[in-house]
């Protein structure tokens with residue numbers, strides 16, 4: 414058991430924030446596989462302050478315990494204001510998470526996301542400011558640093574701890590590395606023993622062995638499942654079962670993958686409506702069939718032909734037929 418502030422956490426899988434992916438429907442679908450902590454897609458402080466309608470849709474979600482709302486912004490004052498607005502708008506927010514890792518120029522050019530790491534003191538001030546306005550726990554998600562020559566995660570962690578942060582997630586890459594190449598868990602050896610708050614590690618968690626390795630090296634309390642869980646919810650179950658019961662679970666069968674693929678689609682349709690859900694699903698649905706040799710041509714069709722639930726069911730039926738699944 415570990416804690417985010419006063420929230421007791423059982424389990425070691427945190428469902429990563431992923432803009433455009435980890436919406437409330439996506440989070441709900443993944444719950445039963447053993448997610449211990451949920452984090453929302455990132456939400457702009459300015460979007461909340463200026464009452465942007467799209468931003469509001471990210472903030473409204475049903476109870477799924479515990480869920481963190483991730484905020485991005487660059488100033489302690491606006492981040493505090495945004496947290497107050499969000500908390501009023503949705504009582505189901507259990508904690509706030511601050512994005513200090515996003516590498517996208519639109520975000521970093523405004524001084525937010527990973528560019529915050531260039532100023533460790535400011536990172537601390539943002540946490541302090543949000544904490545002064547809410548009694549909810551506040552966590553941060555950082556990277557190793559801006560680039561190879563400015564790796565400063567230890568300094569940032571110390572500032573965050575001084576400011577009273579309740580947990581820290583670290584993506585073991587620099588801003589410059591974006592999402593490419595091997596994450597550098599080797600740099601984070603025994604990191605947890607140098608910290609006073611819980612540690613969550615992120616970066617290429619695609620298999621149970623990846624999770625075990627990341628936890629063993631760093632001593633982390635939990636791992637974040639991000640791209641590795643897209644189209645493979647069983648990964649969450651594998652990690653959760655291993656740490657809860659010492660059990661190693663088999664990967665999902667093709668039949669199970671087909672069922673999960675339709676099930677997640679239905680959660681997204683319920684959340685977003687059919688047309689938008691299917692547009693989003695073109696980047697998720699094909700991933701359910703990674704590693705199934707017979708499914709190559711269907712993966713392409715799931716990208717190009719997905720316009721409605723009916724079109725999805727049609728393709729899934731063809732996959733079943735070709736693979737003698739009924």
Ligand SMILES: Cc1cc2nc3c(=O)[nH]c(=O)nc-3n(C[C@H](O)[C@H](O)[C@H](O)COP(=O)(O)O)c2cc1C
Nearest residue numbers: 429430431432454455554584615616617618639640
């Ligand atoms: C499409 C996409 C969107 C992401 N959006 C966010 C985000 O909104 N906030 C955040 O902190 N990290 C975001 N991330 C980073 C992930 O949470 C995670 O740290 C990163 O993908 C590394 O893990 P992985 O290599 O296992 O995918 C995003 C990643 C991807 C691929």
